[in-house]
Amino acid sequence: MPGVPIARPDAIRRHNLAQLLGQVHRDGELTRANLTERLSLSRSTIGALVADLTELGLLDERVPTGGARAGRPSHVVAPRPDGPYAIAVDIDVTHLTIAAVGIGGRVLNRHTLPMGPRPGPADLVARHIVAEAARVGAEVDKRAWPVGIGISVPGAVDWHSGTVEFAPNLTWRHEEFGPMVAALAPRGLPVVVGNDADLAVIAEHLRGSGRGSDDVVYLIGRVGVGAGIIVNGAPLRGHDGYAGEVGHNVVDASGPACHCGKRGCVETYVGENALLELAGHTGPVTAGSLGAVFAAATAGEHRATAAVRTVAAALGRTIASLVNVLNPERVLLGGSFAEVFRLANAEMVQALDSHTMGAPRNTVQLCAARLGNDASLLGAAELAFAAVLADPLLTRSA
Ligand SMILES: [Zn+2]
Incomplete structure (x- = not known):
């Protein structure tokens, strides 16, 4: 015919x-x-x-x-334990995690490097990544082989080129980061770069709290704040890959100064710096300082509890806007937002109820993300595995 x-x-x-x-x-x-x-x-x-x-x-x-x-x-x-593995990298403001991840999403080994108050310039981080990738590779089965390096960055990433256009909390602007890492990595090893929340939602959709739903919003709460979005089963990237920069939506133009240069961004109300400040902590965000606030709130300490509740209410309003625009089935709370949700569920739900249109509110479920702090790392592995999964005949044996 x-x-x-x-x-x-x-x-x-x-x-x-x-x-x-x-x-x-x-x-x-x-x-x-x-x-x-x-x-x-x-x-x-x-x-x-x-x-x-x-x-x-x-x-x-x-x-x-x-x-x-x-x-x-x-x-x-x-x-196979001696099959291909992805080198997955998660760059956070305070630390760098790098892991070998096998087919099935199994973490074979991992290294975490503290990065001080900031990871430093992009070329230095690129050198750290390639050095750590070699260490990680030396620890896996000798017959296993890497399929690529997938990197999660807390910032706006041009997904065509791997350029980090703007990562305010890293103070990076227009860094050609993907090509920078590729130039240092073993020849021919593909390097792919994505935004942390975009990658986290891919991992949660595949093997976490987003599984079984085709309309998912994942909100990441770190020093920075962002959203990864799945619509009709597919990631929502936008024209260049910058979709989901919820943290820099301005809710009050006369509000607190944000690292991005504007005032009153969502991040200045719900990010980890905002939480610590509300709880009366001075100094930079660390796992220890955040843990102390959550422990104090769990114990019912007044100021910490009030801080968590204030963040929860602001987050509920942010989620309400997303629910009105996107009509998701599930909203997943990742990073420190998972703990805020656990400790101040009522405040978050009340703010959501008060600020959403009725119909989309009726169906949306809020839940803590299941993969915890590994979501972006596992999403970065998915990025590195994508080509082999799309066409297994492309793989190469060592
Ligand atoms: Zn901002």
Whole structure:
């Protein structure tokens, strides 16, 4: 029939390989019987695809032992411990985390470097990343091989070029960070860069609190504040990749000064600096100072409790605007917002109730993000794995 495209057999095979690998990446160990059912393919086709992915060094297969059931048990297909891994990097204002992450999202090893009050200039951070990537790589199975470096940055990232356009809390402006790391990394190793909240929502959608929902907003609460957004099952990037900079929406033009140069941004009311200041802490944000505020609020100490409640109410108003605009099914609270939500749930919900339109409020659920501080790191791994998951035949064995 003229005009009807016909899928070529190798295109179908590539598609099926990607589908099968994607299932194991998302859910971990699966039996051949599971895969046959999920992919609606014949048992012999599944057998051939598993053989291909095993040959490529991506998956492993074993016959389960034990069990009292009669009959031949279905083979179990799983990620290989000596298979490919992503080098995932999470740059936060106070520290840098770098990890080797295998297929299935398993963290194989990790290093965390304190970065002082600020990580320093981009070229210095790029050198740290490449040095730590080598250490991380030396600790994994000798037969394993890296597929790429995925980097999470707390700032606006041009996703086409890997340029960090503006990361106010790092004091970086127009840093060609992706190319900078690639120039120092082993030749040919792809380097991809994304915004921390954008990457966190990808990880939460795949294996955290966003799983099973196609309309998710993830709010990250760190020194900076941002949103990662999934709409109709796909990440919302915007034209250049800058969508979700909720932290710099101005709510009061005469409000407190923000690191971005404006006044009265959302971040100045709900970011970690705002929380510490409200609680009477001076000095920079550290895991210790934040932990102390949350511990004091948990114990019912007056000023810490009031600080957490004030932040919760401001956050509820911010969420209300997002709910009105995006009509999400779930709003996930990540970073320090998870703890604010736990301690001052009532204040947050009340602010949300008061400031949303009725209909979208009725269906939205608020929940703490499940992956904790690893969400951006695991999202960075997804970024590095994306090409292999899309076309497993592109992988290369060491
Ligand atoms: Zn701002």
